[in-house]
Amino acid sequence: MSHFAENTYWIAVAHLPGWKVERINRFIIRVTHENQMSWSDFFALEKKVWKEVFAFSDKELGDLENVRNELPKLAFIAEQLTNEGFIMIPLNAQEYPQVLKENLKTRHAPPVVYIKGRKGMLQEDAVAIVGSRKAGQAALDFTSKVAVKCATESKVVVSGFAKGVDKQALESTLEAGGKSIIVLPQGILTFQSGFKKYYEAIAGGDVLVLSTFFPKAGWDVGLAMARNIIIYGLAKEIYVAESETRGGTWEGAMAGLKRGRNIYTRLPKPQEKNANLKLLEFGAIAVDDNGNATAPPRPLPARLFESSDAVGVSEDQGRFESGENVRHVEEEILRLLEKGAYSSREILLALNLDMDGRKISRFLKNHPGVKTTGDKPLRYTRNDQTTLF
Template sequence: MNNQNNLYSENTQAVLLLSTFFSKPKKEEARPLTAIEYGRFARWLHESSYTPSSLFHHFDEITTKWKDPKGKITADRLSGILDRKAAMGLALEKWQRAGIWVITRQDSEYPQLLKKQLKYISPSVFFGVGNKALLQQSGLAIIGSRSIDEADEQFTQAIAQQAAQESINIVSGAARGVDETAMLASLNAGGTAIGIMADNLLKAATASKWRKHLQNEQLVLISSFYPEAGFSVGNAMARNKYIYTAANSALVVRADEGKGGTWAGAKENNENNWVPLFVKQRSNASGNIALLTNGANPLELQQTSGPWLAKTLSAGQLINANNLQPNNLSLFE
């Protein structure tokens, strides 16, 4: 095996091969398993007393026993996927030079709250850069549109700064608009943040706006997609659930009813009742109005110098069970 591959356990290598691209996909290449496919196959492996690395030693035995109910994960496809060790070694070497590390679902550093919520549909692997310990801190997810006005920007900054003062970790998507505004406001105020990215982790790992905070161990950036992945709507939508489930409360600053990733993420959260949902109350945004009408917790800045945000979030957790039951989801049906 490539020397770079030897830095990782056989199991980590197997998980990477099964679930990860190492460059821009080519038509003729075997495609790694999707998150849903990997979850289905990994569950069967576990129930059959195998690990992913067992494929290196008992491939014929496993593929003889395995029958994919969907007919997608065939022996030929698995063989092609596993025959990419050279490409994996080159990619891992390049990514490691930028400080990027890898954690799998079996690793203790993996975000445990997310894993508990999503179980077998949690990502098989996260690529990341920065302080891994932050992944266990949960916190407040702040989500919103890429295009925001001055009032939304000031609100986002003030909430994030208050969170920093109260040592509440920020979880967001590191995208332009609300996400980036919230993360940088918290970081610049001495707080911490988890950025869960849908694209271009490699570029972000060396970006000047994040570099100081990565060096100060205030920040961790992670992605379930390979570090050079470009933007896609599908990846961004898939990433929504990771932001919510890595946190213990969520705040929507601005959403448009019926469209966009912010609305889709709020809908998915409410359908699954992952975390209490707060929404900026003083807003003319159609999504904010609809979410509040449907029982989301209103949130506005409080004119006090003392701590108030943690108390507000805790109160929302107490009433969450009443507000977000399936019979109160008519807005999304």
């Protein structure tokens, strides 16, 4: 299959209407990895074969049929991307950023990334500096200092290209001779004014522009929120300059903390009104105005239950019915799943646990290292290391 035709199929698959990212990724894994099929072979199959082999729902079959009919239109977009020098990197390509797979897993890793610039930048260590659009001067000064520090350490700064902290991070990085990735809240073909402004930096290898959305999608608040996930996913280090108690910065930081990531958060001045202290209470690492940690990382709170809900197993097995046992229970469950696929009831029986199976199900569904098998009853297992992830 030609590279041009392959890109057409990937555009179709990556943006299936109404499909969540995880569903698309599992579909990709099923077709390209488990069945070793090309997209041209897949779309050449009859609808009844799709249903028999892949057990798609009626809605999914309809979506795939509609996309198949749209392939000629999508071919024009694939051609435009190629002619204008954009690069498409699908999930199964060697150039796909490994850091995205590691941080976002099957649930959130984008099926395709569209870029313009030096693609090798995606393999370099990156730092995200995030914060409010209406950040105060203290947050902007902090952003500039961390950006300059990253530039001197040859680390890439990831920016969301929004007002406030994002723009400050980008401009300070470039002024210091550093490198930056701009993550767009829109399709990459709609960023023409930005390409003109940063043409020299892109051509010189200092700026990479990246989007994960349909190439012709305009700016949208929903895309802006989804873009924040990619910013956090690309970064090995995350610095919060200023956060409110809601919005993209807050949600991204909280999601990172739940996944056990280190979130470096600026210690605010006494007169400041923001949510930085709240993030520190939830386990973020306090840093000074220069981005240096003021204390070692604090242990995260238990994730599976509140302490009042946690119930362990019998005392004669060396474990007690208290919140102190939560971590141990989680680790035992995850170790069990390395051996195979188990339903929540089977987990309870195998580990002799006296607790609500629904809590175990919620924990496993939200765990990035766990996948479901699709059997009935629903079974859980660890992500197979031989898959794309």
